[in-house]
Amino acid sequence: MTKTLKWMGAAGLSLFAALPAFAQEAASAVAAAAGPIKASDAAFAAAQAGMVNKGDTTWMLISSALVLLMSVPALALFYGGLVRTKNMLSLLMQVFMIVSVAALVWVSYGYSLAFTSGGPFIGGFSKAFLAGVSTTTYAATFSNNVYIPEYAFVVFQMTFACITPALIVGAFAERIKFTPLILFTVAWLTFAYFPIAHMVWYWAGPDFLVDAPTDVGFLWGKAALDFAGGTVVHINAGIAGLVGCLIIGKRLGFGKEATPPHSLTMTMIGASLLWVGWFGFNAGSNLEANGLAALAFINTFVATAAAAVAWCIIEQLHHGKPSLLGAVTGAVAGLVAITPASGFAAPMTSIVLGFVASGVCYVFVAIIKNKLKYDDTLDVFGVHGVGGIVGALGTAIVADPALGGQGWVDYTVFPAIPGEYVMADQFVSQLWAVGVTVLWTGIVSAVLFYALKLTLGLRPSEEAEREGLDLSEHGERAYNY
């Protein structure tokens, strides 16, 4: 979700271009009558209701289902296939339960902390337990006078809160106790995810910002561009993963024993479903089904394809053979990198971004990691952290209208108008977003991991680890052929 004062108009305008004529009339009628709608309006709810399009509602619901698909089974399989048989099930279990717990936390107080007005760093508890949310309340989009049912927005955002902590577990796979991990998840969502989501994504909304220009999250105010969560989701998870694997330590026999993926078939299924689901993640983040959503969709498609091709070419040159694991790793790197840029880039610049991200991630995953010998088991940092940073900074470039990008639009007037794009300024905004996210999540994660390590402990016994977490933590085997 791009959540900055600046760009919103892009959606706004393109919407005006895209809206059915009669709707336009309806809309401008409203506009003409009262400019932006006001919460004070007597006819407020009705007015909003009149600005909901069932095509958008369908798009948000199916996009939410697609993002859940990304977590279960996609991410679980992508990760699970890469570990040894004896730990397969523990990965599936961790992802499945993190998603479940995160969903409960989200509706309890997460949505309220992230998406209600409060300070610049965190929201309030006014919507805790979804107080006040009903089938007749609506959430703003990025277009003037366009709304979606609030429940659809709550559930779409929920799927993001579910997948982000699940991404982290790959960094310390095969060596973590289940219960402490679940506790970490709850704490990390509370102190890292919700604040950062609020900082990056909270704002008053296109029709209300005019009257409340300061009612925005901190990084939002810094005017960073992040269409679908490069900072909040990927950098956030990538850094937490890196901190985690450093604090938890290496697996037994790391570097000595060979640990080939137990099923690249599962990993390929996972990667493919991640690709499919990511369209809900990126194009769904537009919150409307219009030409801009279609742009985000095609950018997501081609950046991924380019990154997969790039990784294979590099492997061909480096090892003489392109591998499936390389192809899908590249694809995910491309998906991560295009996430913040998906609604800003043009298809051709998306391809370039995919190529670059693939190359940079390759260096971290296949070279630097092996040099530094830290055990980021499934390359959460190497792919999500690094790829997320490449994407976040690259957004400043590809968003430039001079390169066919969507630029940004000034939302402080009604209706919104295009703003003047200065790449250098934008790059600074992006640096702000990356820097704050890295520091905040790095510190919070370190504190939480240490606290758990010193209390409950994070690692199973050596024997349990050797036997595998499936049996020792869950009393099951993944396969009994």
Added chain:
Amino acid sequence: MTKTLKWMGAAGLSLFAALPAFAQEAASAVAAAAGPIKASDAAFAAAQAGMVNKGDTTWMLISSALVLLMSVPALALFYGGLVRTKNMLSLLMQVFMIVSVAALVWVSYGYSLAFTSGGPFIGGFSKAFLAGVSTTTYAATFSNNVYIPEYAFVVFQMTFACITPALIVGAFAERIKFTPLILFTVAWLTFAYFPIAHMVWYWAGPDFLVDAPTDVGFLWGKAALDFAGGTVVHINAGIAGLVGCLIIGKRLGFGKEATPPHSLTMTMIGASLLWVGWFGFNAGSNLEANGLAALAFINTFVATAAAAVAWCIIEQLHHGKPSLLGAVTGAVAGLVAITPASGFAAPMTSIVLGFVASGVCYVFVAIIKNKLKYDDTLDVFGVHGVGGIVGALGTAIVADPALGGQGWVDYTVFPAIPGEYVMADQFVSQLWAVGVTVLWTGIVSAVLFYALKLTLGLRPSEEAEREGLDLSEHGERAYNY
């Protein structure tokens, strides 16, 4: 699909709240002009056509695809992963072919028997072979003056008729002959599913009920609430499964040989895709993409999460370890229980319902079954039957507006208005639905299973069963690594 006189208005009203202003105008124009549309209207078809929204059509089509996804591959994998390798393929085959056969039966006469006017217990043959259905006929929703293409309704309902008999096979997995099972499927659909679907789901429609208040199915008339098929699908299948496993008998070596799941990986993939597909099942049952569909969607999400968490906590306490199989079993129990309540409950009450259903199902699956020693192999009764009953009765509680529920709305006036909710009365309605379903399907299933047992026989030879159904029934192996 909630299909009772009472609640429909809920959708109706929320729709009026949600419809774009101009549409509202259009609608009320019609309304003003002629109140509810009448089949007699000269401009009948055109009038209906004018009440179709492409956002709803898209929603119904994608929901249908999601429900097919629930059967194949989701249910097939969920079940297949739980059996021994030598029977994996037989489960996949049974589910795949039951879906195929059910689809053909549905368009031949099932749709007509279930959804045309007839007696209170069964419809007629007026639409056999889809006679009279075309691209320009429309089906009613639960809102006044809102229609969807009839083909979309036919296919959405078809996916329900496809998955229900497939759910049954889990109860007697690893020990049934293929051909008799297919014959059972056809007969059971005809004598159990279609009548119950008619009793629960048939009614004249929001714009026509006013003039034909008695043109409804029997249980519909009893005013039971069943948003997405807790009775018709889950209780129906759960009871048939229980009857089946009792008549067919236990597997060879039951209780003696260990029969651990051959691939919990497959079971987890299946459970995850069931979760994803279930949004089409529950939210799609709203027949419209509005705020109420979004409510059903989020309820489905959180009830499932809550049930998965609950099962894990119970296992932790009972066995000292939470298991993946427990987590996904709980998730499915939650999905089953929220099904009838998904459009009535509030997110928070959905969570409670998920917790309760998980606990009750655990008792049946992990304790009572082991005590009574019947071989409901994959817990079709324990999860679908029991969970369905918990959900059906619980709906009377969570639907109460006093608890944030949607209540019911009186459809006997136009436009519909909210009705006065009395929990006790509603509970009686729910008991009617549960009782009639249990009795009807129990008797029909018993008769059919006995008839087949005494004629073609239901079980393969001991040797065939020992060798596994994959080779003996289908001449294949699931794996040749």
Added chain:
Amino acid sequence: MTKTLKWMGAAGLSLFAALPAFAQEAASAVAAAAGPIKASDAAFAAAQAGMVNKGDTTWMLISSALVLLMSVPALALFYGGLVRTKNMLSLLMQVFMIVSVAALVWVSYGYSLAFTSGGPFIGGFSKAFLAGVSTTTYAATFSNNVYIPEYAFVVFQMTFACITPALIVGAFAERIKFTPLILFTVAWLTFAYFPIAHMVWYWAGPDFLVDAPTDVGFLWGKAALDFAGGTVVHINAGIAGLVGCLIIGKRLGFGKEATPPHSLTMTMIGASLLWVGWFGFNAGSNLEANGLAALAFINTFVATAAAAVAWCIIEQLHHGKPSLLGAVTGAVAGLVAITPASGFAAPMTSIVLGFVASGVCYVFVAIIKNKLKYDDTLDVFGVHGVGGIVGALGTAIVADPALGGQGWVDYTVFPAIPGEYVMADQFVSQLWAVGVTVLWTGIVSAVLFYALKLTLGLRPSEEAEREGLDLSEHGERAYNY
């Protein structure tokens, strides 16, 4: 996508039947004002924008995601499960990378060659690198005055260009080098797929044809009916596969060694997801979410079910046992056959078509192939080639309004009107489409395969083939249990 002068009106009319009244008013307003919109109109873009419905946009985006799902993971698993373990990964890799490369080729020049005006056999380069495509350009549908965002059309068409070359690889699975295959893909898309797509699918559009009746592709002008790509996708791939397996030659030990599928579980997952994704392929090809899309959806469902049942019955009679592999092979044959007919047939005639296609394909797959001893390893010709031809010719029959078909509509007037259906004439049109496709792709494929065979070589060394392509081509194993 039916892309003939004739039928389009079908969609046109049904749309007028289906469109919301107010939209109808809006539309007819435009119509009344200016008849078909003209590129010359000052208000051209705005006029088009006013003819976009968000329900359609959502439908096209989700359909695109579904078609990608068909390639990865569905097709990859369907194929991969059928080969030996040592080649599993090579199939996954081939499909994944062909999709990635095809996507890049498509946006670079494929879309332009296929969908811009040029000669009757190929388009031009005016939209190379998507020049001129933006969030405010729109693509025509098959209805007057109905448009979708051009990016949505580009990406939907892209998914077709991605899956078609991937279909081919099954014919010479287990014995092809990776790099030459990728080069073949690029060349084959350029010289076979884009021209045929242009010939069959390019036309001026419903609102512009009136003024440019000759601005159409060659086969389009021949008035062939192909709703979703029976010729362009299936016959095209089927023939290329046949040519390929003949030129590349048989696998080592073909006929001697037993080569049972290594995982029918994966094949079943693939087939199931193909079924689910195919709704996007067929119903999405309608480019609008209306009653006609619902018809294509249900036809796709029941034809598949019928074909699966038919194959099982034939196996029961022929071998005494129905098999899962038979069921899913039949299902795919049915999906292939209904593809060109999905928007023209009635559900009951679709069932007949499914039965027939299943029988004919069985003869080729299970009898003729074994007689002639060519090694079309995964039956690309037997299922896609043969099934595609059955479907293409059968379309002439099932489309007949006398049999409940949709017939064709004359687009040379505005608004479009139904045309008079002559089955014999239509059959001739279908023969044209089949003949030209077979010849064109046969010749192009032969030239390309020979060229590669004589230069880079197509086959790995005997030792590499014996060891398996996973290790020899990609340096990985699919499984390390």
Added chain:
Amino acid sequence: MKYIIAIIKPHKLDEVREALAGQGVSGMTVTEVKGFGRQKGQTEVYRGAEYTTNMIPKIKIEVACSSDAAPSVIEAIQAAAETGSIGDGKIFELDLVGATRIRTGETDAAAL
């Protein structure tokens, strides 16, 4: 000491284990194998291609025991594994010259 190798039908494993336990045999090693012999396998048909494999899944049991125990062990296995139908399998007896328990280093009789 003797080293006894038995090839049996998979579903007979539990019975054989019980029979051996009855003989006081404290341990054994089990391997999944494929057997080739008189017994013919099921015909498998994949898209019309028929395979009749003669490689039948079997279980191989290895038991080390004292020479005196050997006869009764063999008898016990034979009795427990028999179904009377072709493919029941074989029992092979080899001489065992030495045995060591890794955990303790005990050898021969003490190691079993």
Added chain:
Amino acid sequence: MKYIIAIIKPHKLDEVREALAGQGVSGMTVTEVKGFGRQKGQTEVYRGAEYTTNMIPKIKIEVACSSDAAPSVIEAIQAAAETGSIGDGKIFELDLVGATRIRTGETDAAAL
């Protein structure tokens, strides 16, 4: 009697089986094993991490036969399994002191 254990390359199994059939050997037991020896395995690369395993997939064949038949059986296996490249495998010959056919209780020669 002799108990012959042969380690061969997997794709040679069919040829060896035919060769043994030619020798009138009615049965054998086959196991999938991993072999460690002179032959080096393929290098596998996963995200830049290289593995060169020396554990090569092999097939282990066990055949019980009469002492007289042993030499020709060994010869037949050796001839059929040979490719001339490193890793062809080994044939080991052990003494077999007893054999029993489970189905019939027949022993020794009669059991084979």
Added chain:
Amino acid sequence: MKYIIAIIKPHKLDEVREALAGQGVSGMTVTEVKGFGRQKGQTEVYRGAEYTTNMIPKIKIEVACSSDAAPSVIEAIQAAAETGSIGDGKIFELDLVGATRIRTGETDAAAL
């Protein structure tokens, strides 16, 4: 010559291989087996049904070596495979009457 069969814990394989290499043993054959003995397995619970299997995954190593080498080989395996906890496994020593290298036809000592 001797034919040595060792049953060890799976995670000890690498150490045993190194130890054997130290003894100049050029090759071995490895099989995944299930072991039954004193060691009790993990309890698995599936939907409330508890399974405690005594079939523990083990690795079986087969090594042919000269009679002189045998003692040191056995020692090396025992030393490398020992953890001191129940289930460490066994080492069995059998007589090997003949060996053949398939590739070359070399026999006995030369074949190892």
